[in-house]
Amino acid sequence: MSSPLVSYSDLVSATAHDVRAAIRTGAYSGHTAGLAAGKLQCNLAILPERYALDFLRFCQRNPKPCPLVGVGDTGNPMLPTLGADIDIRTDVPKYRVFRDGTLSDEVTDITPVWADDLVTVALGCSFTFENALLRHNIPVRHIEDAKNVPMFRSSIALSPAGPFGGQMVVTMRPIPLAQIDQARAISAKFPQAHGAPIAIGDPHAIGITDLSQPDWGDAVDIKDGEIPVFWACGVTPQNVLLDAGLPVCITHSPGHMLIADVAEDAETTILNHD
């Protein structure tokens, strides 16, 4: 890389465009939580065109785990509806490349893997509603404790499409009983970011046996007076893609998201070029 490396703290006040520029040059390859405050961050799924129609149907049928916020043209790495000059081959800090359902590589640039038949799908992410919860002084335990959010395979059936289906992955955040209604109302305002909780209270009701043993991420404490609240999780589509065993698919690495120019509270996720 010709550019000097930059640290997370160098980017804390940078615009979305400037963060992407630092990522593109290779100067930054870290996580994106808290960067470009107020801008939509996105989960990423890149897959061959022959699977794209079924995958879009799958996302449409499962809008809480898979909120569609952007779709690229086949073979075109640019995403003009999400931001100016976004090149999906270089503008995400870290990618995972899967072949036949198995992790093949973790890289910071997918230019060598890009192909004329690939379609980019961007999906909303939980950072959006977590930021809103924090602004309203609702605690987000894994952020307080500097951990990854705990994620669990649930028994909630997804609505299938083609080779895509299975069960929903959910995140859990302990919320004080008195703030649950407020947390529900706040997150419901962000349908592009998983929306309202999918379940509140009893984990067994959605097939989770032990909250201290998440399937991904870290366990967090549930304090006296707090209730476990479950939201649909963006790991769901990644899992579903893996289970489908596509010859190739590419996702972001956890926490290393695409940062869009779209405001996270905009009416739609389509950038207004006016």
Added chain:
Amino acid sequence: MSSPLVSYSDLVSATAHDVRAAIRTGAYSGHTAGLAAGKLQCNLAILPERYALDFLRFCQRNPKPCPLVGVGDTGNPMLPTLGADIDIRTDVPKYRVFRDGTLSDEVTDITPVWADDLVTVALGCSFTFENALLRHNIPVRHIEDAKNVPMFRSSIALSPAGPFGGQMVVTMRPIPLAQIDQARAISAKFPQAHGAPIAIGDPHAIGITDLSQPDWGDAVDIKDGEIPVFWACGVTPQNVLLDAGLPVCITHSPGHMLIADVAEDAETTILNHD
């Protein structure tokens, strides 16, 4: 038809399922405005699979005129995410069949036209937010006057996808100045039904020269103290489909919508089968 014909007034208190049943048997083929109160009504676009990926991309990129609420499997006429036992071949009161971009037929049953490569796309419709405006005592002039809503070709560019693009069609409703903020806030709550207005006030700003000459529907009076308010219109995708000159595509006839079992104020447009 073996079943006796039923009239609009016979169906005013019927459930969505019962209205669809009357339509399916051929007993009812009229408009659906005001039927199955509280249930989502849908614009319809049926097209060959080879155009479906681009059309879904087009809808994703233009969510205000084209709010995606349901997508069928290729060749499968059932739409389980929108309602129990919906058969799209028979459950809409009237259809328009287009061939090579020209109206070929208007029919009440598309079973003879259905084919293994067809994909059904359902899009939200303005009835949803009009009902909400009326509940809040905001006048809806064309309903007061028993007319069709006035529709205009605007100069607002659509975000293209494949063969689909052009300019947005908009509807116009005169709203008293004092109620405009409320009308905006109410309609913004229904992103699955065109959402907030796309323009307020000057028609010339969006390329409309004469409000007394709508391109479709009927002109309506604008009274003293009222401002023309423009919303994205579901005729947009129909126009775009026609302009693309597909060998075959099928839409509903204006006002003759698919009635879903989904509540029009549900968090998502996916029926909860729990």
